[in-house]
Amino acid sequence: MLSLNFIRENGDTVRKAIADKNVDIDIDALLALDGEVRAMKTEVDDLRRQRNEISASFKTADPSERPALGAKAKEMGARAGEIEAALAEKSGALEALMLRLPGIPWDGAPIGPDETFNTVVRQVGEIPSFDFEPRDHVALIEMNDWADLGRITQVSGSRQYCLKGRLALLEQALMFWAQQKLAAEGFTMMTVPALARPSAFVATGHFPGHEEEAYEIPKDELYLAGTGEIALTSLHSGEIIEADKLPILYAGYSPCFRREAGSAGRDVRGLLRVHQFYKLEQYVICEDDDAISAEWHARLLANAEMLLKDLEIPYQVVETSTGDMGLGKYRMNDIESWVPSLGKYRETHSCSTLHDWQARRANLRWRDGERKVRFVHTLNNTALASPRILVPLLENHQQADGRVKLPKALQGLMGGEYL
Numbered sequence: 001m002l003s004l005n006f007i008r009e010n011g012d013t014v015r016k017a018i019a020d021k022n023v024d025i026d027i028d029a030l031l032a033l034d035g036e037v038r039a040m041k042t043e044v045d046d047l048r049r050q051r052n053e054i055s056a057s058f059k060t061a062d063p064s065e066r067p068a069l070g071a072k073a074k075e076m077g078a079r080a081g082e083i084e085a086a087l088a089e090k091s092g093a094l095e096a097l098m099l100r101l102p103g104i105p106w107d108g109a110p111i112g113p114d115e116t117f118n119t120v121v122r123q124v125g126e127i128p129s130f131d132f133e134p135r136d137h138v139a140l141i142e143m144n145d146w147a148d149l150g151r152i153t154q155v156s157g158s159r160q161y162c163l164k165g166r167l168a169l170l171e172q173a174l175m176f177w178a179q180q181k182l183a184a185e186g187f188t189m190m191t192v193p194a195l196a197r198p199s200a201f202v203a204t205g206h207f208p209g210h211e212e213e214a215y216e217i218p219k220d221e222l223y224l225a226g227t228g229e230i231a232l233t234s235l236h237s238g239e240i241i242e243a244d245k246l247p248i249l250y251a252g253y254s255p256c257f258r259r260e261a262g263s264a265g266r267d268v269r270g271l272l273r274v275h276q277f278y279k280l281e282q283y284v285i286c287e288d289d290d291a292i293s294a295e296w297h298a299r300l301l302a303n304a305e306m307l308l309k310d311l312e313i314p315y316q317v318v319e320t321s322t323g324d325m326g327l328g329k330y331r332m333n334d335i336e337s338w339v340p341s342l343g344k345y346r347e348t349h350s351c352s353t354l355h356d357w358q359a360r361r362a363n364l365r366w367r368d369g370e371r372k373v374r375f376v377h378t379l380n381n382t383a384l385a386s387p388r389i390l391v392p393l394l395e396n397h398q399q400a401d402g403r404v405k406l407p408k409a410l411q412g413l414m415g416g417e418y419l
């Protein structure tokens with residue numbers, strides 16, 4: 001969310017962000033509504049003040065004047081009450097519009113309506129060339145009995161899976177290995193619930209707008225989150241964080257649930273796009289200083305790249321366009337890992353800076369050195385998301401006989417050279 005002061009003082013910047021992010025919102029209607037709300041608040045305050053002055057004069061007034069004074073005070077109170085009812089409705093409408101305002105993207109973001117305007121920042125790692133016909137991850141899984149991708153769908157429906165045997169162990173080993181690597185970078189390990197209140201989805205910016213992507217649990221007024229970011233963003237809501245407690249660094253591990261409502265027909269084979277997966281999320285709450293959050297953005301990216309280099313997975317870093325980065329983002333870099341069977345890079349990580357856009361929605365504030373209370377900046381990046389990461393891991397390291405050679409970083413954990 002943006003502040004109303006910012007909108008009033010930076011109308012053109014906001015209009016440009018609305019255009020560049022392809023957002024359908026009428027900023028003039030919002031500002032008109034803001035004007036109405038402010039006028040109504042002033043009117044109510046004036047009425048309340050006058051009413052209080054009359055009440056105060058009551059004791060010293062001439063008894064003959066008291067009935068008229070009483071009537072006037074009553075009438076003012078009634079009028080103020082009417083305006084307040086209308087004001088509540090107008091304020092609600094203004095708040096709803098405010099929630100749909102985009103965050104201002106950084107000036108280095110490619111301007112364009114969708115991912116076709118994304119640019120490749122760097123490519124790292126050698127694309128493997130096989131002297132045999134490489135298999136896709138489903139074939140490798142089937143020949144090694146590393147998952148159930150069939151009968152489980154009778155139990156749990158489409159886009160479900162059971163990892164089995166050494167691949168199930170590998171997923172656990174991967175997450176533990178990544179957690180230790182992040183702990184070494186100063187991140188506090190957290191297990192994070194997927195169940196969350198709708199307000200937590202509003203805080204991150206998933207709601208309003210992406211309700212269809214979340215599983216709803218109406219009996220308990222809860223939803224299942226598609227990312228640990230949702231619980232982590234609201235964990236400190238309403239607190240005023242002391243300066244010496246910043247930056248807060250969480251490595252949040254959680255199950256993630258996504259309906260993939262809009263993905264019918266895409267990635268239906270195998271493990272790339274499923275309804276339930278597990279993610280270790282890097283999450284940062286820092287001072288609202290552009291240079292500091294830019295530094296954290298670079299470090300979140302570097303942490304994910306460190307993991308991919310250790311996993312010996314070729315990847316590319318992408319600068320996402322204003323239309324692809326999402327409503328609240330200041331900056332987003334995706335990391336895409338090479339998937340041999342597709343002959344292309346596929347997103348496995350997404351690194352975002354949100355400036356204070358989420359903090360305003362989540363009421364996340366800190367107290368600076370001069371004791372001034374300000375909104376923080378929030379950032380997040382995938383550390384590892386499984387089973388998607390298993391796809392490039394299996395396919396890039398496959399051998400002609402269908403075995404998979406483990407990257408050196410995992411051989412100790414997995415007790416051998418091969419999965």
Ligand SMILES: Nc1ncnc2c1ncn2[C@@H]1O[C@H](COS(=O)(=O)NC(=O)[C@@H](N)CO)[C@@H](O)[C@H]1O
Nearest residue numbers: 227229272273274277348349350381382385388
């Ligand atoms: N349906 C899905 N199935 C499997 N993996 C998924 C699915 N949706 C997302 N992911 C994985 O989760 C990663 C992060 O998802 S994201 O929506 O892009 N970004 C976030 O959730 C951020 N909180 C950063 O993690 C993706 O890059 C991908 O690796």
